[in-house]
Amino acid sequence: MEPDLTLKKQVVVIGAGFGGLSFIKALDDSSSQITLIDTHNYHTFSPLLYQVASAGLTAESIAHPARAAIRKSGATFLLDTVIDIEPDHNRVLLGSGERINYDTLVVAAGSVTADFGVKGAKEHTLGMKTIDEALLIRSKVMRALEDASRYGHHAVPIVIVGGGPTGVELAGALAELSKVLHKDFPELGPSALKVTLVEAGDRLLPMFPDSLSAVAKRDLIRRGVEVLTQGQVAEVTAKDVSLKGGRLLESNLTVWTAGVKGNSLGDILARHLGVSARRDGRIEVDGHCRPTGTSYPNIFVVGDLAARNEKGTILPMVAPVAMQMGRHVAALLKDPDHPELKYRDKGSMATIGRSDAVVWVGKIRISGLIAWLAWLGLHLAYLLGGRNRLQVVIDWGWNYLTYDRTARQILR
């Protein structure tokens, strides 16, 4: 440590996700010394995890090194896990045993998969929140195809639970992978993966307008995905998924995208602050991303872990909210009179497959090729790192032109 650091305001940021990095980038304040703590040495571009899981992109393409991301800010990076926050002592406790003091704390620890206690879900499903999980899904899919090719030549049944954007995008991508891999597994036919998408509600993409939900369903069915709405999962085993009502779905691999909840750090922080976290593990915050009903003005929560009620609606757990929250806290630290956060909804989009996506921005509702091109452009724009952007363009171009998926090596 250089000696002058003690004169600087110590800002500790937990989490190198969209919220944490947006805060760091926006702060740009030479009187603060930022320390970023994350359990991984990279930022995960989670909107594209499903493409890693479906062999379209390598893990590295969507994982930007944390140190590269914060280089300009002069921030320090610590590869560690925060296991406790001590607001009365202005410090955090790390897995290594070390304690880090802060003047300002930004908790951007994100969310984890929520299985709502469904029997067998913890043991027999994979979430898709991390690079590790995405690589594991890819390896399990490829291994299941090898087994199917060898024993019996039947299609591999895969069940995806949850009809939100993640579930829809993974279902579409796996259905396409199935066709592409026909070259490798001709004996399995063009539908080597039998993908079933189960949604508890009565339509896919419940946050989208009805019309786009209907488009997503129609287009997934066209691609060979079985879509089950109003399908509530009763139990998951290693071999099948049983729905309430009695239907049994055979499943070699069950992916759980049906819910997320705040990282466990939310509960820990809430307890120390003397408030209770919401049932979904998130912490209620005010218009400046401070936990409501507490007296710790130097603690901010941003991103998925923060539940901000804006005009009666809780802001969703998506990247744009996290980024705007991160930037808001940075602006507030520079200007205490900065007005409250007003979330600017830039719309929602989900890709369904080759040349097909749904996009909803205010009154604009589009689907098909134009929506897909918009989806491509936006994801490229938000991807961190010029190298990763170049890489994803090359991979997408290659996959599009050759109907190939090159990242199908079993590495786990």
Added chain:
Amino acid sequence: MEPDLTLKKQVVVIGAGFGGLSFIKALDDSSSQITLIDTHNYHTFSPLLYQVASAGLTAESIAHPARAAIRKSGATFLLDTVIDIEPDHNRVLLGSGERINYDTLVVAAGSVTADFGVKGAKEHTLGMKTIDEALLIRSKVMRALEDASRYGHHAVPIVIVGGGPTGVELAGALAELSKVLHKDFPELGPSALKVTLVEAGDRLLPMFPDSLSAVAKRDLIRRGVEVLTQGQVAEVTAKDVSLKGGRLLESNLTVWTAGVKGNSLGDILARHLGVSARRDGRIEVDGHCRPTGTSYPNIFVVGDLAARNEKGTILPMVAPVAMQMGRHVAALLKDPDHPELKYRDKGSMATIGRSDAVVWVGKIRISGLIAWLAWLGLHLAYLLGGRNRLQVVIDWGWNYLTYDRTARQILR
């Protein structure tokens, strides 16, 4: 299985390395049904493993899917491990319990790291023969840098045992990584990795002419590598490497590239054939790659596992020998009068770092930029898969122009 397969000659190939794939590609015979068995679903381009270990390339770039590699041949692929060969029954036993019958068997199982029983080597060193090992080395290097940055700011000591091409290339690549990562770890200085290369003999690259060995040594030293020749390892612990004679080298990570031996399948096969494998685990073969002193004309051994004595010299364990052996066996199966294998030595090369390599082809001995360009071209030419070739060109170009290494995420 289609019913007509029983009429075809069953050819079983063990191993999707250079030998096995060259055989399959060259056989191109519609009267044979080939089954390729490998423990991975990809071919590993082992000459570039050191670039995966040093964060220059992703694993996928040097791992070509096995099914794509054999697609044109109509061969069947089995993802499995061969645990026994039964020459008297013309069948192999797989890890899954299945037995596969063959009319012709090509054993191309390759080699594994040999630590010569040096104390602690098994527990405390990593080899560099597989993608898994290369990814593990990369993760350990990056994690060690994180620790060094956090605790004490000293350089990370890394010892590489073995001054052959693999050791020289890895040492040079890690020394360069060290400089490149200066941007991420400025507090560690430009020599964040303190690389020591230990060679038991009196010069590096013992298979090269003296003059090129001297160039390699000089250029590695210029890059900051400590080169210790006549350094025999007495013992390895988690913290250091002790040499005979008493010198103790601190080491956070010890990579063992000092020896290879035939895959254990060599011993198993030799026992069944009633011969003894050599001390290095390889099987002596005749000019047609048949095990010498046996009466099983339908069994061939090619690649690293085969020890062919040609005019008093055992052919080296390198990719060109494996490829020529594979092609030879294919030619022999098509023409029983095909003359014996005559190995055509196309020369040897090793890269030392940016714009620097040594190349030896007959009387030609070059080093520096021209040698490096030759090295680049040759490796690209031999890399399997158009996608991988494109990818490696892009990665090399990017790394060369930006002094960056983008594959530095800790994925293990």
